[in-house]
Amino acid sequence: MVVDTKKAAEKGKGFANEFREFIMRGNVMDLAVGVIIGGAFQSIISSLVDDIIMPIISLITGGIDFSNWFITLDGSSYPTLAQAQEAGAATLNYGVFITAIINFLLMALVIFFIVKSLNKLSDKMKKEQEEAAPTTKICPHCKSEINIEATKCPCCTSDLK
Template identity: 45%
Template sequence: MGMMQEFKAFAIKGNVVDLAVAVIIGAAFGKIVDSLVQDIVMPIIGKVLGGLDFANYYLPLNNQGMQMTLVEAKKAGAVLAYGNFITILLNFLILAFIIFQMVRVINKARRTTVAPEPATPATPEDIVLLREIRDSLKK
């Protein structure tokens, strides 16, 4: 029964619960950023670059032609899907930038709310007196 109580104490700790909440929110936030990149950012980039669709950019690694879509090419054999990689890389960069901005704001808030360190307490009178006696004896 001791191990179950120890596990319960571990699982209820604030850090474990905070981590679980962060993972769940992070997964949901990742889906939002993924949708932002695939549904908004990449189509705009594709339009600016002349109607390019990055999702179907690949290099076949066997003797197949490049007239197929990426899904068909993957069924036919190995492909190097660099367009998909560009999309995922952009997804990561946006997510990393947003997290960086959030950390900056949190750190800034912490700096403004942290109280300054208390001043060192005054030295007691008897210590001051003993130091004066010591200094006068040194002369």
Template identity: 50%
Template structure:
């Protein structure tokens, strides 16, 4: 089997396609959550705390400066606000995944808990049932 045909067989498996769809949807969902956190959740939260802009919240270890050659040296800072934004985004994504997995597990349990239909009675049992019903009718 040639490499191209092997790759085609591999790529067309259901699991690979499902994984690709999941990655694309996950990337889009990540962008939605980033926008939600950065533009919707954090600004009112910062306003409630006292006008704090979380995206600009940082601890500056070394201020920006200009070296002897006239080149600007950027500041060295710890971006606490960026970390908090990422943390909130993670919690939202993790909670959404938790809810999805919980729903899938509940559906799986319901599917497994459904009772199987009783097996079809054998010919002997059917014959004995007919005899019993005939005797009762007398």
């Protein structure tokens, strides 16, 4: 089997060029920025849930602490999740899961409101652009102002393209 090194080098160079073009596309860079900002935003949402919403829910529910809702798989009983984990017990931490669901729902709600606001702003800008679109044009023959949809000039009766 004979390998053409020139073709192999061109193929490798083509792949590298394709990859560089892919990475430098605006969409990929926008996605990368979005992921980074989303990660930072997630810490804000987690703090909102853990430090503000969960204490309020705990107050409303009479002091229930979701983070200590767990089941030990070995049948032992521990007062807190931290003590169970310290003892090395295997646990199902469904309270932590409930908190994660609340985090997700809040993040989805915030993103929904952001997208809704951006769509409303986009629609408003599109409407302004449509309103700013010209409604008249100048006849190339007699230079009079006519409707933009006219196919014949009402002043000089010239055919328009």
